[in-house]
Amino acid sequence: MVAYNYVFVGLLLLLAIGFALAPLALVALVAPRKKSPTKAEVYECGVRTHGETWVRFRVQYYIYAIMFVVFDVETVFLYPWAAAYGSLGWFALVEMTAFLALLFAGLAYAWAKGVLRWA
């Protein structure tokens, strides 16, 4: 059963979480805890923080994120093609060249539109 593979992943996940939480638990037992209002301030180079932090951020980051989603999904389409390439023959290569050309056209369009410009 292939599914048993993921039994191991589950075990590893649990142990990894444990590995991360164990020192934190130790810290909770051992480390000193002295609260003070000044210490709990946000650290911004000693200057009192000004204004709201959770603000709307510049749109450039969002555009890159969209580009990422587009390309990542398309990359996942490339994997099965790559794995089966040996048994697919020439037509698959032609098709994939067309697909890559489409991908590249998308990139070139974004490029020409100035999406890749950081300003």
Place this chain on the structure above:
Amino acid sequence: MDVGTALIAQSHRVDLSLSTAIVWALWLFVGFAGVFPGIVAYMVWLERKVAARFQDRIGPNRVGPFGLLQPIADAIKLIIKESIVPRPADGLIHLIAPVLVLVSAFLSLAVVPFAVGLAPIDPPSGLVYLIAVSSVGPLGIFLAGWSSRNKYSLLGAMRAVAQLVSYEIPQVLSTIPVALWAGSLSLVTIFDHQATFGWNAFNPPGFLAFVIFLIAGAAEVNRTPFDIPEAESEIIAGYHTEYSGMRFGLFFLAEYLSVFVVGCVATVLFLGGGAPLPFSAFPRNLIDGSLGGLVAANAILLTVFLLKVLLFIFVMFWVRATLPRMRIDRLMNFAWKYLVPLCLLNILLAAAWFEVVVRPGRVVASRWATGMIVLGMLTAGAVQLVFRVNRRLAAAAPIDADWPTVGSRAARAGR
């Protein structure tokens, strides 16, 4: 191809038998009780020593001989430090974020075939699993920066997302040639394939893919010159500004563990895993069913594997000691305008290499030589093409149009 089929890692399906359970238990116990913390702790020590040498210093030498006990002293220090959480922060997410980053690094190790029997699982979609698991890391980094409610943290988190997301595309695309040649997404099959056809880094498209993978890998683990998410001189410490004590320690652990993981993946995909010689079944032909042969083969494989990873790690330290940080616009440009088009071209070159060399099913010297020469020229041409086009486009645009504050062309010429 199936030299060492005997062991669990070689089969896609795992029967939950007693021997499997024992191997899993051993792997997990040895890994978590000694190997992973040890590797991370001594990577930190090694980095400090190596960096010190590069800067004409000695490095840690007070705690134990050659400062070898320094990691232990550091761990004790981190544990007895107070964990300070800022008052306005989102407490729960602030706690979860470092755990997520560390877990993501650990999960990647499940599919790495350190030696013949030492890949605990070998899912047929190993590469996809690897990508899926490793993209949880950026999520943790973003949550850390966002939950701290610190403006520098937020800046760091935003930069981290932009950078990690951009470099993930070339990193993923550069693994496609490897999957194409092996005809599988399983890391063990990719490892086996290289025993027959030579290491993937040693053919022209493979070398290009390897270089791209290294660059993107360095960016994925936020190491200099790609450390803008935690640029100390600009934004304090970026996304982990508000982390102290052991919570900061977890980020630290995760960073070094990720470097180790990227090294392991690069070794498996491009450097023939633990094989000491290309084009040779050694040491896997030592496996003849006897326990002694199995142990000997695995000992050689594991040693060579770790040496290759160590070499990779050293290169990362070396690059860090040598190069300054990149500016964010150049960083993003490099990913999208250079690496992504190169990766797309490289997939076609990889298909050509498959037709010339891999198609016959075994290495034919004449075809291999033809492939090396023709594809070497084509690959060099592809690199030239991408760089030329980029230069020409950049020359057509005004200088530093992306960075308007730097000044006009005239002002720069006058200086």
